[in-house]
Amino acid sequence: MEDPGSRLAGVFNSAADDFDAVTPQVWGPAGEALIAALDPRAGEAVIDICSGTGASVLPAAKAVGPDGRVLAVDFSAALLDVARAKAGAEGLGNVDVAVADVTTLEPGITPCENAFDVLACAFGVFFLPEMDDAARGLLRLVRPGGKVGVSVWHADAMADFAAAYFATVGEIAGDTGHQGPRAPGSGPRPIDRINTEETLAAWLSDVGGHDVAVTTVRLRVACTPEFAWKLVLGSGYRGALTELDDETRRRIRDRFVERLAAEHITEVNCDTLIATARV
Template identity: 55%
Template sequence: MTGPSIAQIFNSASADFDLVTPLVWGPAGEALVARAGMSLGDKVLDICSGTGASALAAARAVGPDGHVTAVDFATDLVDRARANADAAGLRNIDFRVDDVTTLPGRLSPEYDVLTCGFGVFFLPNMDDSVRQLLTLLRPGGRLAVAVWHDDALRDFTNAYFAEVARVKGDPPPPGPRAPSDGPPHPITRIDTQEKIVGWLESLGAVDGSASVLELRVPRTDEFSWSMVLGSGLRGALSGMDAETVAAVRAGFLRRLAGDGITEVDCDTLIAVARTP
């Protein structure tokens, strides 16, 4: 039996996604837009948009003469993003439910900026997907991406997956940062400034640079569980009944407290490069 698709996971997370926005997605989206160096009148393509943290920030940055096209494959997230834009009175943004990997060849290469917050590592064949998306930028256009930095969320996710395994009676699964005999997980290939700049340049971008947004969130039970339900971590709960999910929640929160974790490391790496 196959597991849920990424779209199904994020659709189920839509109600919780925005609960994390004020503390994580929002600050990261604002920083991503600031680092991208957007100007009034720019045309922006924001992929893996979620509920619009970076897309809405971009719409404010480019002004009424600019335009943002925001794309995600999770319908529920896009619906929430559209509602968030309406509530903010933003009219220079267009939301689409679409597969971002199929956009090259269907959209014109007319964008000044391409942004992606916490999404490139979900793309199938990350390198080829981003290399093709770069063709949608005009010459000299800018790509800006936000990803988790180095040890971000490591202790948090270790505690979570250990508890999921305990409740299910399974051995703890190796995390994406665990040593492996296979190819490295996409996250681990781009989680430092040196790695992500080298990666962007390997795709044909130039003048790459990267900086770290230090983002530490006080560990509370409410935030910790919202971070699980409002992110891809939710996928590990698929197929569980309510009683089992409640057991995971209780055990996970006990682990965090027992491990002495007082804050959640959400440090974000933001990288920018341009097309030749």
């Protein structure tokens, strides 16, 4: 059976351009909010994990300035290529990228424990198998007194959007075996354990954070048919389409946008929880 990690990496690798298409409305503002909450200082070393196309990498690189550095790690080479190109276009020479599974980082990719002042992870922790153990290991990369910050979807985020999407996929394609973070029927989902201010704070404290603070960033986007489909293709939702042919995907898209209109879903709730802590 295919390793779920390589399947997920394949989903994100196939999504590079689509993924970045929703950066202006979703990943970008959320990444800015995460880095604003972490407030890295000039000259600091930041490790950004599950970096995607760099939504939190770029603001981190600007914050730490030329004397600081940001290491962006993701197992999707295609997304990191976009992140690197964007950093170059903005003249940010302090960004390095590493293609790696963040749950099995190797010496040489991550220099050593305590090597970083700040660790940032935007919309990534809930993808990690054994999320708690993975987080405990990743926190060890940060020096004592350094900071860690994660962002995750709020419990209410995309609830009606996801329900309409997966109902449509089920209606047209049957069970696609999609195991994404918001897919229904895939057993207990890690994201459900950390999707309120209280549960996220308790989790971050449990995996080793101190002085935990959590805020909710309200992020709403008009649910036009164009944006709705861009969000599907530019996120983990596209995993449900991977095995399907173009005609089936088109039918799903058309039925999905019809359903959104019929259910009066005019806005996509992208509310995001931002948690920070000291290590």
